[in-house]
Amino acid sequence: MIESCGRAFKAGSFRATYDIVSSLPLELVLAIVKYLDPADILRSQRVSKRWRSIFSSDATIKSLLRRTLTLLGLEGADVPDAEATTYFRWWHSLQHVQPIRKIFLPWPETSETPIEFAYSLRRLFSRIPHEDFDEVEMLNLETGEKLTWTENEAMESGTWNFLISDRYVVIEGDDTTLIAWDIHTLQRYTKEFSCSVYANFIDKDKVVILEPDSEPLYPVYIWDLSSDSVQEINTFIDLCLWHLDAGGNMLVAFEVDWDKHPPEVRQTKWTLSGQLMDRRHFSLSLSDLRVDRKIHKPSREFIMLPIDSNITNGSRTARILPYRDSYYPYCQIRLIYDHTMDKLSAQWYDNSPPSYFLSNTPIIVIPCPYLMYRWEKHTRLFKVYNIHDGTTLMHRYRLDAREAGLREKLVPRPGHKWSIFDREPILRMFGDREIIGMASEDGIQFWVFNPNFTPNLPDAMPFLAMEESG
Missing domain, CATH: 1.20.1280 (Monooxygenase)
Incomplete structure (x- = not known):
């Protein structure tokens, strides 16, 4: 009632x-x-x-x-x-995609255009390619200050994966090399591994590292940047979620047997030196937020475990596991670990084809635990998925008057029709709950959502919609 x-x-x-x-x-x-x-x-x-x-x-x-x-x-x-x-x-x-304010930052005419971006703690990191090296730039949106350094090894990697903490930034040089920089001192750290590795998460000075090619076995390592040492924690089977607490010197891991009904969870807690502190088993209850409930029991055969999908926001760490049943291809399981209550929960819910299921990987930002922004070039629309109430909002991207280059690329050529399989990355998104940015070859649109935060960007200008500019 x-x-x-x-x-x-x-x-x-x-x-x-x-x-x-x-x-x-x-x-x-x-x-x-x-x-x-x-x-x-x-x-x-x-x-x-x-x-x-x-x-x-x-x-x-x-x-x-x-x-x-x-x-x-x-x-x-x-x-x-x-x-x-x-x-x-x-x-x-x-x-509702209604920014408190919008501003536009054009690229300097004398510099190369950045091709990759990462944002955290009011700092924007960008990768600027040159012929013989890559340049990394950090822009502090609170102070307006810029910090730049060069990186020679990482240029061999086609796409960089940035991890950012309050003091360190970690990037992948190639499949077996990780590079870290101390933002305060510009000291550089390098770690070579004998196999392919993936830097998944950073908390303070601790980095979680996984071996992506060993499924269903998942060796997990911790790279301690304060001592520049690597510690192997354990090898897990069907590792579905993990949470790192650097301050508490603890890693919590969840292995799930999806072929049991209900699914059976093995939770273990480890010190960051590799000592097992606690182990317990329990059954996982799945709440259902799906409209179409064709799947009654999950099966490990159809569950994907993408290694880059752990997201920590506030007191909760979440991971989305795509479910790929041939009869019901667009469904997901969302795992949520509340580390203040030491409680794991799970939900089924429907979704449209996700980014990792399409060949062109749409641009995505997850600003907070219950919202996901996704931009699709072929529709020129933002899709905002609200997991809290199960709704999806469509929002059209409005060009700034100075985005002439982006406008040309958004207008289809004669005889060409946009497809979801077009690969050209003409707009890149980054951000968090305070601010979301859209970077193109012309500059960056900043959408500010926090009423108490005004970016300090001396070269930025108020947003001017292209249709308003004549």
Whole structure:
């Protein structure tokens, strides 16, 4: 009943003939609030004095603020109730692709155009190719300062994988070489391995390294940059999720047997020196967010384990596992580990063809735990997937007046029709919950979503839509 009341209220089904909300006890109102967006709450405060008192109460605001912080990946953050509206606005702007402000940073005419980007902690890293070397540039969006260094070994790698912490940036030189830089001192570290490796995650000065070609066995290593040493932790079978806590000197690993019904999980905890501290087994319950429930029991035969899909946001680490049943090809299992509660959960949900299933890999940004932005050149649309409520939003990309080169590439040539299999990467995305950037050959559009953050970019200009420029 509470759920139906919440949905009916959100849909505007209640009329002025009977004010049902005012007659409900506060406990029921708070239960309804969890089905509403922050924007619904703010609109509700303007209905009447009685509604304003209900939806402005401390209990209502606290409940909604906790949920909003969870959605933003800021669970546990100490935010005063007086600042709740700022965070409501922040989540609403992300959810509906309505940036607080947009700015455009053109490339300098005298420099080469960057070809790869990575963003973290208000710092933008870019790879600038030259004939005999690659240049790495770090742009601090808080101070506007730039830091540049050259990299000779990594240029052999076609695509770089950046990992960024508060002090270090790690890149892959080739299949067997990892390179790290101390951003503060510009000291360079190099590690050579006897087999192909993949740097998956960094926390402070610890890097998680996997061997990608050993499935279903997964050897896991920790590269400690403070001592420049590598420690093998263990070899896991069907490793589906892991969480690194550098401050707590702990790695938590989850191996899942999907052929058991329900799936059986083996959770182990290791010190970063390779000592086993804890082991337990339990069954995994799968909640169902799918519209079409053709699959009743998962099978390991159809589950993909991409090595680059671990994402940590706030107190949660998540991983999306594509499920490729020939009768039901577009389905995913989302694993979520809440490390404050030491609890693993899982969900089925539907999806359209994901990036790693298509040959051209659409550009993707995951700004917070429950949202994914994906841009597709053939439609010139952003698709925003909201895992929280199961909705998908389409949003058209608006060109800045200075993006003439991008405009030419977005206009199909005579006789040519865009296809999802076109490989040309004409627009690259990066970002997080505060800011999302779209880089082209002309420059970068920055979309700012955090109301409290204004990038310090002296060369940037206010966004000017191309149709407005004449």
